[in-house]
Amino acid sequence: xxxxxxxxxxxxxxxxxxxxxxxxxxxxxxxxxxxxxxxxxxxxxxxxxxxxxxxxxxxxxxxxxxxxxxxxxxxxxxxxxxxxxxxxxxxxxxxxxxxxxxxxxxxxxxxxxxxxxxxxxxxxxxxxxxxxxxxxxxxxxxxxxxxxxxxxxxxxxxxxxxxxxxxxxxxxxxxxxxxxxxxxxxxxxxxxxxxxxxxxxxxxxxxxxxxxxxxxxxxxxxxxxxxxxxxxxxxxxxxxxxxxxxxxxxxxxxxxxxxxxxxxxxxxxxxxxxxx
Amino acid sequence: xxxxxxxxxxxxxxxxxxxxxxxxxxxxxxxxxxxxxxxxxxxxxxxxxxxxxxxxxxxxxxxxxxxxxxxxxxxxxxxxxxxxxxxxxxxxxxxxxxxxxxxxxxxxxxxxxxxxxxxxxxxxxxxxxxxxxxxxxxxxxxxxxxxxxxxxxxxxxxxxxxxxxxxxxxxxxxxxxxxxxxxxxxxxxxxxxxxxxxxxxxxxxxxxxxxxxxxxxxxxxxxxxxxxxxxxxxxxxxxxxxxxxxxxxxxxxxxxxxxxxxxxxxxxxxxxxxxxxxxxxxxxxxxxxx
Numbered sequence: 001x002x003x004x005x006x007x008x009x010x011x012x013x014x015x016x017x018x019x020x021x022x023x024x025x026x027x028x029x030x031x032x033x034x035x036x037x038x039x040x041x042x043x044x045x046x047x048x049x050x051x052x053x054x055x056x057x058x059x060x061x062x063x064x065x066x067x068x069x070x071x072x073x074x075x076x077x078x079x080x081x082x083x084x085x086x087x088x089x090x091x092x093x094x095x096x097x098x099x100x101x102x103x104x105x106x107x108x109x110x111x112x113x114x115x116x117x118x119x120x121x122x123x124x125x126x127x128x129x130x131x132x133x134x135x136x137x138x139x140x141x142x143x144x145x146x147x148x149x150x151x152x153x154x155x156x157x158x159x160x161x162x163x164x165x166x167x168x169x170x171x172x173x174x175x176x177x178x179x180x181x182x183x184x185x186x187x188x189x190x191x192x193x194x195x196x197x198x199x200x201x202x203x204x205x206x207x208x209x210x211x212x213x214x215x216x217x218x219x220x221x222x223x224x225x226x227x228x229x230x231x232x233x234x235x236x237x238x239x240x241x242x243x244x245x246x247x248x249x250x251x252x253x254x255x256x257x258x259x260x261x262x263x264x265x266x267x268x269x270x271x272x273x274x275x276x
Numbered sequence: 277x278x279x280x281x282x283x284x285x286x287x288x289x290x291x292x293x294x295x296x297x298x299x300x301x302x303x304x305x306x307x308x309x310x311x312x313x314x315x316x317x318x319x320x321x322x323x324x325x326x327x328x329x330x331x332x333x334x335x336x337x338x339x340x341x342x343x344x345x346x347x348x349x350x351x352x353x354x355x356x357x358x359x360x361x362x363x364x365x366x367x368x369x370x371x372x373x374x375x376x377x378x379x380x381x382x383x384x385x386x387x388x389x390x391x392x393x394x395x396x397x398x399x400x401x402x403x404x405x406x407x408x409x410x411x412x413x414x415x416x417x418x419x420x421x422x423x424x425x426x427x428x429x430x431x432x433x434x435x436x437x438x439x440x441x442x443x444x445x446x447x448x449x450x451x452x453x454x455x456x457x458x459x460x461x462x463x464x465x466x467x468x469x470x471x472x473x474x475x476x477x478x479x480x481x482x483x484x485x486x487x488x489x490x491x492x493x494x495x496x497x498x499x500x501x502x503x504x505x506x507x508x509x510x511x512x513x514x515x516x517x518x519x520x521x522x523x524x525x526x527x528x529x530x531x532x533x534x535x536x537x538x539x540x541x542x543x544x545x546x547x548x549x550x551x552x553x554x555x556x557x558x559x560x561x562x563x564x565x566x
Contacts, residue, residue, distance in 0.1 A: 093294075
């Protein structure tokens with residue numbers, strides 16, 4: 001320690017930083033608290049905190065009365081399905097770009113990223129019509145395909161930056177020792193690549209879970225995930241505040257917890273290795 | 277070490293991704309160009325034929341169009357400005373010696389993981405609602421009239437909500453960049469008598485340039501297509517006050533059901549996005565080590 005930190009200074013910065021952090025987090029916290037209040041207590045003025053009526057009823061209500069379980073299941077299937085399919089297609093591509101780079105590799109990667117710049121709304125109509133004609137409209141498989149393609153550039157990029165850090169010499173060494181290509185992939189490369197693949201998977205499940213354009217426009221009932229469910233949840237006269245909060249909490253909880261585990265990888269992953 | 281055959285295998289391995297992305301991009305684009313020159317209304321299917329450039333001129337002559345462009349730029353620019361300025365300040369604060377930096381990071385990053393419709397709905401109902409919102413309760417408590425956020429200041433409210441979602445992302449990236457700054461340099465400057473402001477101006481800020489550029493690039497990609505937040509809160513209103521270009525296209529396609537006009541709007545959006553993309557990609561190339 002070159003610079004002495006006085007306890008007083010540290011206390012000051014700790015209080016300041018925690019105040020700001022709690023302020024940023026407060027809307028999430030308030031939603032979670034409201035989800036455990038009765039409807040009357042949720043809209044009480046002035047707002048109730050310690051004296052509120054606490055209940056678990058909102059959760060059982062939302063779970064039982066709406067089609068919440070179906071929306072939830074759709075979200076799970078679509079986000080995990082599109083991520084796994086995307087990985088299956090992107091792993092070979094990222095692999096060969098990282099280990100057998102050609103002159104055009106960088107241009108290709110840039111082109112892939114540039115497809116993400118195309119505004120989704122611009123191609124909404126043809127997508128809508130293609131999905132309706134092919135019977136993919138309002139189906140889970142249709143959304144799996146759409147979200148997979150939407151996130152494919154990100155998946156390729158993230159995998160590429162992870163794979164590139166695996167030293168190519170290791171491959172040569174294994175080859176010298178007489179390892180077959182299959183052995184090389186199974187016993188040398190896969191163990192080294194798994195952390196990168198895992199963080200890519202985690203981040204893409206989060207991106208797919210939170211996607212809210214195609215999931216709203218390309219579904220009506222059957223395949224609609226949580227984003228569509230929440231977007232259509234209205235709160236007339238505040239009668240459904242507690243239930244809305246409970247539904248929201250259930251929609252964000254799984255991804256929030258995943259995100260907490262993945263936040264260390266988030267910076268690296270979403271800046272495509274530019275900030276580590 | 278790359279032989280002829282390994283190059284061929286490499287191409288084969290890249291092919292599925294490239295082909296799929298190309299189809300995903302080109303087919304809808306060609307169809308959109310085609311529709312944009314057609315008269316194509318779902319509500320009056322008997323009228324069809326070539327429209328020439330009429331769909332385009334309708335867009336350019338619509339007052340909503342310029343408002344939409346304006347709102348889109350306002351949204352992207354406003355959110356970028358807020359997230360970068362506050363992101364730098366908060367990152368500097370968290371980078372100080374504090375107790376519990378790990379839990380702090382987790383609290384700060386949380387809004388980023390909230391799906392846009394939920395984030396928008398929380399703000400709309402629990403906070404900005406003029407009768408039952410927490411902000412209204414606060415206003416009443418202070419004896420002032422509650423502000424009708426989404427009715428009176430729709431664009432500012434939407435920008436605020438989106439900035440809340442993206443501030444964590446900017447903060448975390450800037451914090452990561454700050455932590456790689458060598459403290460020796462700062463200490464040397466301090467011993468030479470540099471004030472904390474000039475240390476920030478001449479050492480910290482230049483060090484953050486790359487991270488700030490990356491934040492601008494990545495956020496712009498996502499912000500240009502913002503939809504869920506507007507759909508959930510204002511539906512582009514009141515009137516057209518908070519209609520962005522993507523939302524205007526959505527309204528033409530799925531509410532007015534005029535496919536030709538929506539397609540023309542789509543092509544205009546693609547051209548504008550490409551202009552932005554051209555500049556972004558050029559500076560991005562320097563910052564991504566591909």
